[in-house]
Amino acid sequence: xxxxxxxxxxxxxxxxxxxxxxxxxxxxxxxxxxxxxxxxxxxxxxxxxxxxxxxxxxxxxxxxxxxxxxxxxxxxxxxxxxxxxxxxxxxxxxxxxxxxxxxxxxxxxxxxxx
Amino acid sequence: xxxxxxxxxxxxxxxxxxxxxxxxxxxxxxxxxxxxxxxxxxxxxxxxxxxxxxxxxxxxxxxxxxxxxxxxxxxxxxxxxxxxxxxxxxxxxxxxxxxxxxxxxxxxxxxxxx
Numbered sequence: 001x002x003x004x005x006x007x008x009x010x011x012x013x014x015x016x017x018x019x020x021x022x023x024x025x026x027x028x029x030x031x032x033x034x035x036x037x038x039x040x041x042x043x044x045x046x047x048x049x050x051x052x053x054x055x056x057x058x059x060x061x062x063x064x065x066x067x068x069x070x071x072x073x074x075x076x077x078x079x080x081x082x083x084x085x086x087x088x089x090x091x092x093x094x095x096x097x098x099x100x101x102x103x104x105x106x107x108x109x110x111x112x113x114x
Numbered sequence: 115x116x117x118x119x120x121x122x123x124x125x126x127x128x129x130x131x132x133x134x135x136x137x138x139x140x141x142x143x144x145x146x147x148x149x150x151x152x153x154x155x156x157x158x159x160x161x162x163x164x165x166x167x168x169x170x171x172x173x174x175x176x177x178x179x180x181x182x183x184x185x186x187x188x189x190x191x192x193x194x195x196x197x198x199x200x201x202x203x204x205x206x207x208x209x210x211x212x213x214x215x216x217x218x219x220x221x222x223x224x225x226x227x228x
Contacts, residue, residue: 043117100164100169107157
């Protein structure tokens with residue numbers, strides 16, 4: 001079964017600084033990979049997704065992520081963080097065999113300081 | 115376009131009472147998911163419907179939980195009887211073809227069982 005690890009529970013970053021959130025997955029084949037963001041009191045919103053092809057994917061809100069098969073990673077990045085980026089971020093992996101299932105990581109909470 | 119609609123947004127009840135959570139998926143989506151989010155266990159898939167038929171209910175914690183989807187535009191998740199350990203945020207999500215495509219999440223129902 002697939003699984004996801006997000007090593008960082010909480011990250012604090014200054015407004016305007018760069019942000020990188022780590023995600024490592026475990027899966028025997030090429031996974032489907034997703035990053036979602038959850039603002040306080042809200043549902044999850046998809047930031048970006050990777051199925052195949054170009055390993056650098058662009059998403060909404062200025063985010064991008066890079067799939068690295070050799071490292072089993074799918075890290076999320078943003079060059080310059082805005083205060084509105086304070087939220088919880090979830091990495092998720094989907095399996096080809098049961099292509100409806102998403103396994104979510106535990107999430108990383110991002111705090112943005114002025 | 116209206117997103118996934120969930121009601122109620124907040125529910126406070128006493129142990130032993132029946133609780134019914136409701137979800138209206140996005141029109142045209144044929145897959146529906148119920149998730150539970152807690153601090154301890156993160157985001158867990160409870161049940162997945164495709165074309166109104168339950169496909170995978172392996173995540174339903176026990177017989178106290180039941181879910182129905184009588185038509186393409188409505189689903190319920192029922193807990194009877196409720197227990198304090200059921201306190202969590204319950205999300206409904208929908209998608210067009212299942213996990214390969216983006217799952218659109220509702221705002222969630224925050225359930226507190228006293």
